Amino acid sequence: MRTKTIKKNKINVVTLGCSKNVYDSEVLMGQLRANDKEVVHEEEGNIVVINTCGFIANAKEESINTILEYVNKKEEGIVDKVFVTGCLSERYKPDLQKEIPSVDQYFGTTELPALLKALEANYKHELIGERLTTTPKNYAYLKIAEGCDRPCSFCAIPIMRGKHKSTPMEELVIEAEKLAKNGVKELILIAQDLTYYGLDIYKKRNLAELLRELIKVEGIDWIRLHYAYPTGFPLDVLEVMRDEPKVCNYIDIPLQHISDSILKSMRRGSGKEKVNKLLNDFRETVPNIAIRTTLIVGYPGETEENFQELKEWVSAMRFERLGCFTYSHEENTHAFNLVDDVPEDVKMQRANEIMEIQSQISWELNQEKIGKEFKVVIDRKEGSYFVGRTQFDSPDVDNEVLINAEKGYLRTGDFAMVKITGAEDFDLYASVV
Numbered sequence: 001m002r003t004k005t006i007k008k009n010k011i012n013v014v015t016l017g018c019s020k021n022v023y024d025s026e027v028l029m030g031q032l033r034a035n036d037k038e039v040v041h042e043e044e045g046n047i048v049v050i051n052t053c054g055f056i057a058n059a060k061e062e063s064i065n066t067i068l069e070y071v072n073k074k075e076e077g078i079v080d081k082v083f084v085t086g087c088l089s090e091r092y093k094p095d096l097q098k099e100i101p102s103v104d105q106y107f108g109t110t111e112l113p114a115l116l117k118a119l120e121a122n123y124k125h126e127l128i129g130e131r132l133t134t135t136p137k138n139y140a141y142l143k144i145a146e147g148c149d150r151p152c153s154f155c156a157i158p159i160m161r162g163k164h165k166s167t168p169m170e171e172l173v174i175e176a177e178k179l180a181k182n183g184v185k186e187l188i189l190i191a192q193d194l195t196y197y198g199l200d201i202y203k204k205r206n207l208a209e210l211l212r213e214l215i216k217v218e219g220i221d222w223i224r225l226h227y228a229y230p231t232g233f234p235l236d237v238l239e240v241m242r243d244e245p246k247v248c249n250y251i252d253i254p255l256q257h258i259s260d261s262i263l264k265s266m267r268r269g270s271g272k273e274k275v276n277k278l279l280n281d282f283r284e285t286v287p288n289i290a291i292r293t294t295l296i297v298g299y300p301g302e303t304e305e306n307f308q309e310l311k312e313w314v315s316a317m318r319f320e321r322l323g324c325f326t327y328s329h330e331e332n333t334h335a336f337n338l339v340d341d342v343p344e345d346v347k348m349q350r351a352n353e354i355m356e357i358q359s360q361i362s363w364e365l366n367q368e369k370i371g372k373e374f375k376v377v378i379d380r381k382e383g384s385y386f387v388g389r390t391q392f393d394s395p396d397v398d399n400e401v402l403i404n405a406e407k408g409y410l411r412t413g414d415f416a417m418v419k420i421t422g423a424e425d426f427d428l429y430a431s432v433v
Contacts, residue, residue, distance in 0.1 A: 009080075010038045011119060012045030014070075015134070016063050017053025019190050019226070021086060022134060023143045025051045028085075028112065029132035035121035041134045046080045047119070048073075054088035054160055056328035063088045064100075071102045083107065085115055087160040109161055129175030136379050138413035139186035139222075139395060140179050144172055144210065148192035150229060152256075153267045153334035154296065154327065157192050164193065166201050173213050180219030183413060186377060187220055188394065193229045195237075205234040215246045221415065222377070222391060226252040230278055231269035238285040248391040249286050252321075254294040258313040259306040262299055267334060272313075279317065290392035292321035295354060298347030299327045300338035307350055314354055318361050321398050324354040359425045366399070366423035373419050373433055376401050378410045386410045388418070388430075401428045408432055 011032055015025040025041070028049065032039040039045075048070045052063035063086075073079045081104045089096060090108035097106060107115040113123035133140050147162040148155075176187060191197065198206025207225075214223055223246055225237070230253055241247045257263055260271045270278075282289050295314075297307065314322065326347035329340040342350075376388035379395060385402040388410075393399045403410065403418060410416055410432070418430035 008038060009047050010040060010045035011047045011049060012040050012043055012079075014042055014048060014050045014066060016051060016066060017055065017059055017087065019141045019188070020143060020192070021051050021053060023131075023141045023190065024086070024109075024112075026131040026133055026141075028115070029134075030127060030130040031112070031116055031124060032119065032121055033132055034124050034127055034130060035116070037119065037121055039132065041132075047083070048079050048081070049083045049085060049115070049119070052084060052086035052088035054086070054091045055156065056325070056330070058328075060088060067096075067100055067103065071100060074102060083115065083118060085109070085111070090160045091156065128171050129178040131175075131179075133179070133182070133184070135395070136412060137183045138377055138379065139188060140184045141190050142172060142176060142179070142187045142214075143167070143190050144194065144197055144207075145191035149196065150193060150231075150269075151267045151334070153265060153338075154256075154299065154330065156330045156333050159332055161192060164196050164200060166197050166199070166206075168201060169198075169206070169210055169213055172210065173217065176214050176217045176220060180217050183219075185220060185413065185415075186222040186224065187214060188224045188226055190226045192227065194225055194227055195229045195233050205232070207234055208236040208240050211237065211240045211244070211247055215244050221246060222248050224248045224250055224391075224394060226394065228253045230255060230275055233278055235281060235285070238282060241289070242286045249288055250290045250292070250392055250394065251282065252292040252394065256294070256296050257299065257302075257306075257310060259302075259309050262302055262306055265301060265335070265338070266296075266299065290320035292323075292394070292398065293319050294323045294325060296325050296327050297350040297354060298342040298344075300329075300335060300340055300342070302327075302342055302350075311353060311357060314357050315361075318365070319358070320365060320392060321362075321394075322354075322358040323397065324351045324358075326351050362399070363423070363425045366425070366428060369420045369428060370423055371420065373417055374401070374430075375415055376403075376418050376430070377415050378403075378412050380412055381405060388416065390428075399426050399428060401430050403430050403432060 013025050029039045053059040070082045084103050085107040089106045093106045116123050145166045147164045148157050149164040374390045378388045380387050388401040417433040420428050420430050422429035
């Protein structure tokens, strides 16, 4: 007869940062589950793995605060062990070991086998596409490449993620098939740079061919493209988007700025004329495309004149979706050698001005949708509304369609045809057709 119980370890994986980190956490959790470990995502567990972000100042601060929060819990005896992985750990491991020594171990972005070993698990090479997804069941991220070869002056991603490395097409198809069998209907393709896909292993830009293979996967209804780089964009991708209903008429393409002098200093590889031509190509080839972009304001040397040019361009281009960041001065980047000469309050003011313009554009574009019908996927129920998205909207960052839950029942993950009855800046209201 047993006289005492042995406490079973429960591993809590905490994810910070972007969708690439979400994907990495899901792979880690899949490996742990295959090793018969009890694993949860952002719930209580006596062993904690924090997957950190180290991209810009705000993200680093959030990561450090989270580490400190769990270190305190360890000191209070609430958790037994704390492990840290991800971008912040890759970038600042020696500093973190010195400043926060209570963490049991730090791991970089490429040290999954070592992290698993520390968690008393084995890295299983055969687990192609085996993940424990943490997103709603109807969509999942599919990371098609790791790292980046671009020389952007402001970006520390190559320091944290290394050189570009494409995942072979057949592995991605296997992963997509496994996701589809688990009920995933929408694949969101992610990488540091989608448009570089295939150059390293197929010696050509192969994103269009990958899309044609993923389209064949039964059960996948939507495929969405995130993080495309403008320079050298493979235009055959647009033809696939236009001709294949499964590929959403949506693209996320961070353009960062439009002033030639700023783009040159940013080492983006193209100027205003090339960027505008590319955007025209997008809209001519796929007339109803939704273009999402992100911009940086307050970059070193950005004058009031540069900023006014950016504002006028945003007004003229009428992007369907747009986000704006203030410049973060990151050590070991090329731009760190420049003087960070735009005051923080000016950076914030400029970001607010850009988002005010975009808010008005979004409101006007949304008004045009009233009375029209759209296919939406239902992500969740919130209060008295079912919350859905059209093919023109990505989760967490874009517009949502709110459908009165009292007027009928919809299941999470199902598609429905709806008629838009009202519109705000970033929300649409609809009834089921």
